[in-house]
Amino acid sequence: MKEIKIVDVTLRDGMHAIRHQYANEKIKEIAIALDKAGVDAIEVSHGDGLAGGSFNYGFGAHTDWDWIAGIKDELKHAKLTTLVIPGIATIDDLKKAHELGVESVRIATHCTEADIAPQHIAAAKELGMDVGGFLMMAHMNPPKELAQQALLMEAAGADCVYVTDSAGALLMDGVVDRIKAFKDVLKPETEIGIHCHHNLSLGVANTIVAMQHGANRLDASLTGMGAGAGNAPLEVLVAVLNKMEVKHNADVYQLMDAAEDLVRPLQERPVRVDRETLSLGYAGVYSSFLLHAERAAKKYGLDTRAILEELGKRNMVGGQEDMIVDVALDMAGANK
């Protein structure tokens, strides 16, 4: 079995939970705590990746460059990582992040659109970076088809390909089938990653079954700080790995402390499974839509769950936050 690598996403996916409003000092403080606690990689950027700051996704409190600058020098063990979503960020953005010390990048596409990523993957490899391909909304593509998309990313040079359950909609069998399909077609040296959302309370369970079937890069975040009901909570995942006697580099007590002392106090809206976040997983909707849908529901006098379900019915994919107001206006018009 390949070495287990724990990838923290508190400072990237966690952005969604607080409208991309981390203060620079907080980013640094949390990154240092994570590094000390032994996580293997720390992802930092706007929730929608580099250059995500926008009306569509929400402007950040700072630029990606301000968030990232200076972090590399503070890290002793963890690799500084970031996210690039082609269509939002460009290769120029990736180069800029690399100049600021970012060593690893995830290149993300919708689970059927991997062929928009090869240029970005190749550019990252040319910079000497470690590259993960990130197939988002993985529940929307069956295992064999998803594995074909993973192959495209591998062929472009990705060191690792992820099953990314952006909607927190996959059940454990669904995760296992996808990981197995990846193993069937990818080269033995290509790593497999798992990125979960906790909308159906399966964040940790799905991560564990993925690992048991060959995933070795495990995404998680402190308190689960992430879009929707959050990601696999890092401190919980590590506790479970300890109970299972799986070898890894992280310290559970330090992570518990960082979760409660540094991260939970930042949450404006609790990151938890509740009516709204459960609806994301249940309807198979992109977790990042949550706060946008709640805002639209308030503005137009609608029910958040109804908006999310309608977005699911219309087959909206990650990045189509503009369609939330569109759906809300349609629904408000129909209610008149």
Place this chain on the structure above:
Amino acid sequence: MKIKVAIIGSGNIGTDLMIKIIRLSSSLEMSVLVGINTNSDGLARAARLGIETCATGIDGLVKMPIWKEIKIIFDATSAKAHAYNWEIIKQFPNKKMIDLTPAAIGPYLVPPVNFLENLDVPNLNMVTCGGQATIPIVAAVHQVAKVHYGEIVASIASKSAGPGTRANIDEFTETTSAAIEQVGGADRGKAIIILNPAEPPLVMRDTVFTLSEPADKERIRQSIHDMVKAVQSYVPGYQLHQEVQFEDIPESAPVFIEGLGHRHGLKTTVLLQVRGAGHYLPEYAGNLDIMTSAARATAERIVAEGLCNPN
């Protein structure tokens, strides 16, 4: 007498443009469709329609007897191929190039915004499909209130994005962003593109957000409605999907925009839909329609303005 035109590129865009010229144009004559693959669907379609074809790219085209009669060349290949094509075509005087790739060698042209500024140059660039759909709206706001920031989101059906678009997605974002500034008038532009694989395919959607100086909302609304009508004159399927939305962004709660810093003012949101005419791909492919319609409108205007020597 009609002006003879050639189209380089026999993919989705080139083929759709060919059909539009054959069916709709009273001033352009479709002469040659140029590809690089004898088996392409586009070249087969052209042959069935009785249009001359050439499967050896620009090098083959310039050796055809009809070449000297061709006055306008549309390039529907890729930004990289366009650079090569233009190196050859610019050696022939009196020929006009209308570039549908994001190469941006020539100045940007968005018909209802800057038709006449640049019409008399040898190489015109049509920005991108998302740019053609959204920059008129940015400009419409800018006509009423200074636009600090213009952002656009283009959502297209996966089936309507050919391999050229997919392999060069950065060129879309970069070219569109630059044109939001240069043509739309925004101090800063940002473009996002999303591919949606839903079945049946979803009709192209475009959303425009602007942050401008505070201004009379009714005047902005009217300016946008007027602009939509202007675009509809050459793309009938272009429409507002919702009424224009406004939000005041107060000085006490500004937004932080990279490159501009903290800004307040008036946020305007415009939700558009672009339904294609269904010429080559079905009507979901509004992204093809708006690009090819803008290029056709531009060529016809060049002819109407007498900027094309028929001899």
